Amino acid sequence: MxxxxxxxxxxxxxxxxxxxxxxxxxxxxxxxxxxxxxxxxxxxxxxxxxxxxxxxxxxxxxxxxxxxxxxxxxxxLGLPLIGTVAAGSPILAVENRLDTMRVDPALFSPRADYLLRVRGLSMIDAGILDGDVLAIHSTSEATNGQIVVARIGDEVTVKRFKRRGTMVELIAENKDFKPILVNTRNESLTIEGVAVGLIRDGMMR
Amino acid sequence: MxxxxxxxxxxxxxxxxxxxxxxxxxxxxxxxxxxxxxxxxxxxxxxxxxxxxxxxxxxxxxxxxxxxxxxxxxxxLGLPLIGTVAAGSPILAVENRLDTMRVDPALFSPRADYLLRVRGLSMIDAGILDGDVLAIHSTSEATNGQIVVARIGDEVTVKRFKRRGTMVELIAENKDFKPILVNTRNESLTIEGVAVGLIRDGMMR
DNA sequence: CCTTTGGCTGTTGTTATATACAGTACACTA
DNA sequence: TAGTGTACTGTATATAACAACAGCCAAAGG
CATH class of the missing domain: 1.10.10.10 (Winged helix-like DNA-binding domain superfamily/Winged helix DNA-binding domain)
Structure with a gap:
């Protein structure tokens, strides 16, 4: 290691x-x-x-x-915990750094740039539980199957990424949630980054 | 308090x-x-x-x-531990701050400006043991009976102060040590400060 | 031998930062 | 009701601090 x-x-x-x-x-x-x-x-x-x-x-x-x-x-040095993201919650700007976690950024590959706490159960089948912290690598490039941080207009969400032509599908890993379909031709979709790791704290509480 | x-x-x-x-x-x-x-x-x-x-x-x-x-x-905030002083050892400059001890400067009166670790037994009868840390108030004024940090040329020492005319007596509180007599007319003597307190750590070691 | 690297001196331009001064608004209290 | 302290806006300025550039010298190494 x-x-x-x-x-x-x-x-x-x-x-x-x-x-x-x-x-x-x-x-x-x-x-x-x-x-x-x-x-x-x-x-x-x-x-x-x-x-x-x-x-x-x-x-x-x-x-x-x-x-x-x-x-x-x-x-x-640690990674900045930028904010909390649920399905549909606005992401906080880098300036609104909430906290820092003492984690080696190089622990993840590609390197993590910041952390994001996830609220909600929309990714539970991918093993991302409520309160988990995702390590995010900043990039606007995503390939199918990756878990991405995506911004649709003002709202930010964490979902699995799937592109088919100009259509992008943002898939929740929870059968109770329906996929979000975005036509990149007429709707604005920004990939903020991809999840490269996960940290779960407070398991003993 | x-x-x-x-x-x-x-x-x-x-x-x-x-x-x-x-x-x-x-x-x-x-x-x-x-x-x-x-x-x-x-x-x-x-x-x-x-x-x-x-x-x-x-x-x-x-x-x-x-x-x-x-x-x-x-x-x-704490007080800077400036250095170690024995009978005859050179004092370190303020820049050579060794450490900081988390002590309220206002704990002492007049307020302590820095700390000095004492080596040797020359002040043992004043209850100043080897390794004790003295809280020093910076001043060039001393009155008889005070324990002072005095500089004679290049050497610094901690002793009890006693002035008689132009003669200054620096008295060790240990009968094995002889007083230092300084004629301020022809010898240079600087009072660096007076002891305003004492801290003893590591008593359990 | 030449080249690189570490460890420096000396100088200079830019900008980040501290800090002073003038003024507004509001709440509290003597 | 004047006075005081808190909580600001807005402007201005000196300087603390960063950072780039040009060199020098010695040691290491191919």
Missing amino acids: KSSTATNLTPRQSEILAFIRNSLEVFSVPPTRAEIASAFGFASANAAEDHLRALARKGAITLESGSARGIRLVEQ | KSSTATNLTPRQSEILAFIRNSLEVFSVPPTRAEIASAFGFASANAAEDHLRALARKGAITLESGSARGIRLVEQ
């Missing part, structure tokens, strides 16, 4: 990483380039920048472009 | 505080003014600024002036 942290770090890079950890622990903020430089006695903040790039390249951190103190430790 | 968190927060202020907590939990970074504003739908980042000031005034957070994302939750 072997996922998680790549550790081809040079000694110096490990020191930088440790400093970032320390900064988070002690100040609860990641450091700036200048702070790193001054802590290590660099005359130029760019030395810190280089180290950060190396750490990002090696997968130890991620850098939030343009954001002040935008250093994130991959080891405490 | 009554210290710690003042909770005269308005509902709105509590929401802001909760958002900051959430931001720290989810992104492991405090939010910017703009992020707060956009999360709450404020048209102006200044609304966030005002809330932050109110929260800072009420003691829920502290604001690091001029620093990007310089919001700190008081509830997870």
Whole structure:
């Protein structure tokens, strides 16, 4: 299996990483380039920048472009839980991130971009129960048989995907639900992503 | 007694505080003014600024002036453990902060500014044991009888302070140690601070 | 030998962020 | 009824911070 942290770090890079950890622990903020430089006695903040790039390249951190103190430790990175989707409920925007779950995005293949909690029983025969969290890979491409996150106008739903010509069939995995038929010629249908995994928590409750 | 968190927060202020907590939990970074504003739908980042000031005034957070994302939750604020001082060991600079201990700075009076771990037995008769952590109030003023952090040239030591004219006596609280006599006329002596408290951890080990 | 990589210095442009100031509206209270 | 605090809008500005570019030096490796 072997996922998680790549550790081809040079000694110096490990020191930088440790400093970032320390900064988070002690100040609860990641450091700036200048702070790193001054802590290590660099005359130029760019030395810190280089180290950060190396750490990002090696997968130890991620850098939030343009954001002040935008250093994130991959080891405490998770996937954003974007919202809850039922049959017909509006999806929340990425900005309305509800929570983060500490899950390795690379656990799923293709990699998961965000999580979505499913409400309702419409996918129960696919083993997707009420309250389950779906790992979603963002894409507008779907192939027949995949479970997709689809947006029809303002409404978002999770269904199994089946295309026949210009007709798309969104099939609930529950015999009590009828398939949704969409003619892509005159109705707007957007594929938001495909389900690449599932997480079920709170099983003991 | 009554210290710690003042909770005269308005509902709105509590929401802001909760958002900051959430931001720290989810992104492991405090939010910017703009992020707060956009999360709450404020048209102006200044609304966030005002809330932050109110929260800072009420003691829920502290604001690091001029620093990007310089919001700190008081509830997870602590005192910096600056270094270790023995009789004659060099003190570490504030930048060489070793750790943070979650202790209310206002627990001590006057308030503690940093912590110092003491090595050695030179103050054992004052109840300061090897490994104890002293809470230090930064000041260059000391009165007779106080336990001070004194710097003589490059060396830092913790002793009881006694001034007689231009002579300063730094007295160890251990009969095996002789007092240090400093003539402030020709020797450099700096009072770094006075001990205002003591913390002993690891008593069960 | 040349090339690459790590680890730096030094400089500069852009933008993200903090923060001050002026003003509005509303609720509370002395 | 004037005064105060909360909760904002809107504008403006200084600077903190990111990030790109150009180099230098030493060690490693093919």
